[in-house]
Amino acid sequence: MRYTILLITLLISTFSFCQVNNSNLVEQITNSGFFHNYNVENFYLHTNKDVYFTGENIFFKAYVVNEVDNTPNMDTKNLHVNLYNNENKLVSSQLFHVEEGKTNGSIKLPAHLKSGQYTIQLDTQWNRNFKSGSNFLILVKNIDQTDFSTTVTTDIETTEEPITFYPESGSLIENNENVIYFKVKNDNVKAPIGRIVETKTGRRVAKIFPINSNYAKSTFFYDSEFTAIINVDGKKEKITIPKANKTGFTLYKTKSEKDDVINFQLSTNRETIKKQKFIYAVHHKKGVLKTKASFNLTENILNYNFNILKSDLFPGLNTISVFDNQNKLLIERSFFYKDKKKVDILAKVISQSQDSTTLDLNLININKATNISISVLHEDSEVINYNTSITNTLLYQDTNFNTSESTDLYFQQQTLENSFVYKSKDKQLAFSKEYGIKLIGSLNAPVKEPTSYQVALTSSTNEIFTTTDLKADKKFKFEKLYLTHPSEFTLLLLNKNGKSQESRFYIYNINTDYVAFNTLQNPISFRSDFIKPKITKKTYTQSELEVPKFISKNVEQLDEVVLEDVQKRNEKRIKQIKKENLYLAINAGLSRDYLIDPDKDFQTLEQYLRTITGIRVVNDTSLIRVLNARPGGNFKQRNYISIVIDGNFITQKAGGLQNPHRPVTDFELISVNLSGLGNGIVHQNGVINLVTRKGKSITSNSYVSKNYKTTNGYNLNQETLSDSNLFYPSKSSEYAFSTIDWIPDLTLNPSTTNTIKIKKPLGEHVKLIINGVSLDGELIYKVIELKVPLE
Structure with a gap:
């Protein structure tokens, strides 16, 4: 009888996700409160290196993209770049102007900072409606310390059980096939294996197959009480599988015979169908709807296949959520998608001189313009973490993992409704988008009929001339100003004929609505993979890798004493x-x-x-x-x-x-x-x-008009790499800790030659670390090694 039931449950009805012309369903989904159309931002960061010394400048490139498809966010103008120390306390907060989803600049590291793991946070006022700013780690070494190692140690206490398990899609149901993932705390590199046995009889019902050294998976039909037996570090560990639910659904990601689709199987049992007759499923990303389907459940069909075209998938996080006719969320399954299309950049050396190399960069499998940033490092550099690439950043933002190996396993640990992160947001969001700087002030002079006057603001540095009305209380307000800081500006009082007259003003403040938190709100926990394993072709001695020092202030620095030209x-x-x-x-x-x-x-x-x-x-x-x-x-x-x-x-x-x-x-x-x-x-x-x-x-x-100085404003986008006044005691030390060149803003066009000149000492091996985002939302990460050809 048992096998007869199993054969019946294997009857499958196949559905494909499509746009359903069902006005009632559309209205039902819209009114459910789960979905939205907010323009949510995501942030990527590329720094010229990942390890810095106090007194240095952190040169960075920031990308602001639309969360739903990774395309550059053309609406964002104000990006706040916050630096937090190893105790998660605010060190500095700076404002940078974003154009077409990108900006770049530098952050000066004060000399008094302690060594440790620091956080660069990218944030906007609008972003605060939805989440905390995006965090990125760097290492900072105090210049006065003698320790030059890039290794970070930390003591992490854990009470994690030796074995934990996660049912796929978060539920187990009786009289149905169930999939369980096991996470094993394993000190041995050998992958865990084991079996599922019936608790009463000890009869094996399924194998436990290894996925990697810490994860395993098993599929079995649940109609009894079961125990999992897993080999961990040469010992057999047992874990009791809890009771399954009498009714419910399971949702599995399955293999597909077609290369252009992703397949999912929705399963249930007869007890559920007796109570549930209608369900609908949606494909979305954090509540942004893409496709939907509805269907009636019938008693003889217990499994349903859902096919989603890969061309309809979101880059990164995707979720299938299933609801009943009362908009109750029944089950969901998230997964991470990265197009297997190999996007790439090919580099060809055009010419070389004593201190530079000219390259031709070509886009591969990218059809639209791509903006990139390039850090040029010595071959033996010890200040780059290969896990901080822009592609791994996307993984980390969606899953808290920075490698693709564990992303699917991560989603098995989520709770219901976890994918609808913006469900509780009101239609009237608390924070508005920022466009520029606000200046608020008042006229400090007696005038009749103040409302007949205007105040003009001029700034030659910022190429601004703009006016605003004077209010009845003699106050005025400028918005959406592009004012760099530090810079100067002039205020003029204009009468109704457009003539200016002498006057004085009082400035209340020059600022934005955004204020950085003094303490980091969402610190990143320590990641042991933050710094790459130290693999070098050359063995250095302690003296060779002596930490760089500041050049003495009593010594004339000839390279910085530059006469101003005409x-x-x-x-x-x-x-x-x-x-x-x-x-x-x-x-x-x-x-x-x-x-x-x-x-x-x-x-x-x-x-x-x-x-x-x-x-x-x-x-x-x-x-x-x-x-x-x-x-x-x-x-x-x-x-x-x-x-x-x-x-x-x-x-x-x-x-x-x-x-x-x-x-x-x-x-x-x-x-x-x-x-x-x-x-x-x-x-x-x-x-x-x-x-x-x-x-x-x-x-x-x-006529003498008074100039005013800014107290706040945009930081200038500094592109030229200027090493701080550090003295490297040896070539080995310089090669290990310095950056040769930094190109933060380069646009590559498809199907054409893209020529760029980089600094490169003649006869030296270097590597180029490239990150970028195309107008289509394609993420680029590329390491190019330029080696000197053997004679």
């Missing part, structure tokens, strides 16, 4: 002049600037103006008029450019620029804004600002 000196002087001039601040970022050199520019003002592209100078006896050259070469009298000398407007319609034959060296700066943007409709033909040299002023009238 261009940088000129740029510095132009910025200084703009800070002192109201109208130059208004035109910041829109003008072309000409700094007059008194030792080289031996022309008259008229002659010099004629050399400037885009304007035309008309000589009218003792004065000149300056016109804007419109497209097509038409010069009309109404195209007079507004001329400003030391903040004073010169009227051209009634006259012109007098004394045009005076030396141009009487002026220090000529700034030309042909667009007229930022100057109002009166000056739509453009503005030329003339700033006289000290002692050569044409007019004594001047």
